[in-house]
Amino acid sequence: MKKLINDLPWNTKLKILRIAKGWTQSEAAKRCCTNQKMYWSWENGKNYPRVNSQVLISQVYEVKRMEIFTQSEMKFDY
Numbered sequence: 001m002k003k004l005i006n007d008l009p010w011n012t013k014l015k016i017l018r019i020a021k022g023w024t025q026s027e028a029a030k031r032c033c034t035n036q037k038m039y040w041s042w043e044n045g046k047n048y049p050r051v052n053s054q055v056l057i058s059q060v061y062e063v064k065r066m067e068i069f070t071q072s073e074m075k076f077d078y
Contacts, residue, residue: 011045
């Protein structure tokens with residue numbers, strides 16, 4: 001089962017984690033220090049969270065950053 005989840009795209013993992021917590025997008029956005037529109041764009045793969053947002057997302061969902069974002073997906077802010 002873990003392999004199945006690991007193979008999902010990062011934005012799908014984000015949606016699954018939110019639903020598992022029972023949060024709306026607005027609630028998740030607030031916890032991730034962003035707005036609902038940006039959170040929606042993350043979940044739909046329209047925008048990619050910056051490194052600081054990735055770290056906060058992993059903290060909010062209590063998982064390691066690598067469990068959501070693969071090494072190749074981890075983009076660095078310059």
